[in-house]
Amino acid sequence: MTHFPQMRRLISAAAIATPCLLFSSFLLCARGLFLPAALAAVLAFFLFLAFPHFIAIRPSLLPAPGALVSDRGGRVRWLAKYGIFLWAISQPEFITFQNRVIHGGALWDWRLIVPVAILTGYAVYVGLRRVPQITDAAIYDYFAVSVLGGN
Numbered sequence: 247m248t249h250f251p252q253m254r255r256l257i258s259a260a261a262i263a264t265p266c267l268l269f270s271s272f273l274l275c276a277r278g279l280f281l282p283a284a285l286a287a288v289l290a291f292f293l294f295l296a297f298p299h300f301i302a303i304r305p306s307l308l309p310a311p312g313a314l315v316s317d318r319g320g321r322v323r324w325l326a327k328y329g330i331f332l333w334a335i336s337q338p339e340f341i342t343f344q345n346r347v348i349h350g351g352a353l354w355d356w357r358l359i360v361p362v363a364i365l366t367g368y369a370v371y372v373g374l375r376r377v378p379q380i381t382d383a384a385i386y387d388y389f390a391v392s393v394l395g396g397n
Contacts, residue, residue: 250382253385253389254377257380257385258377259297260297261297261299261370261376262373263290264290264369264373265290265366265369265373266370267287268286268369269362269363269366270286271283271287272353272362273359274286275353276353276358278348278351299376299377299380300376301385301387302376302377302380302384
């Protein structure tokens with residue numbers, strides 16, 4: 247018997263609502279309604295952090311924290327990734343695409359909306375599959391230690 251049934255229900259609801267809010271944010275952005283799209287994305291972000299389903303990931307599967315700090319290759323990969331990103335957004339083709347998206351409604355196309363809807367459904371599926379794997383200790387650690395700053 248679990249000791250946190252209400253918290254699991256809230257995490258399950260957030261596992262459904264967060265991808266749906268992100269999808270609605272995408273649809274609002276595709277329609278050209280940028281302020282409501284940003285509000286939906288921010289709400290999804292806060293909902294994801296408030297009731298996360300990612301705490302089902304066991305810490306034993308994550309790399310050791312010391313390995314990331316002394317990893318010189320990680321810094322090179324980070325610089326390369328952001329260097330390529332900055333190079334890509336400085337290209338004239340990106341500016342043309344950005345104008346088509348903002349002023350021409352290029353994202354409002356079923357060939358783009360359907361795959362995003364499928365990814366949204368998959369994100370809901372993965373989130374709901376992770377919720378039963380969350381232990382009571384993981385819930386307590388996240389909310390008591392991470393959120394409230396306890397020891």
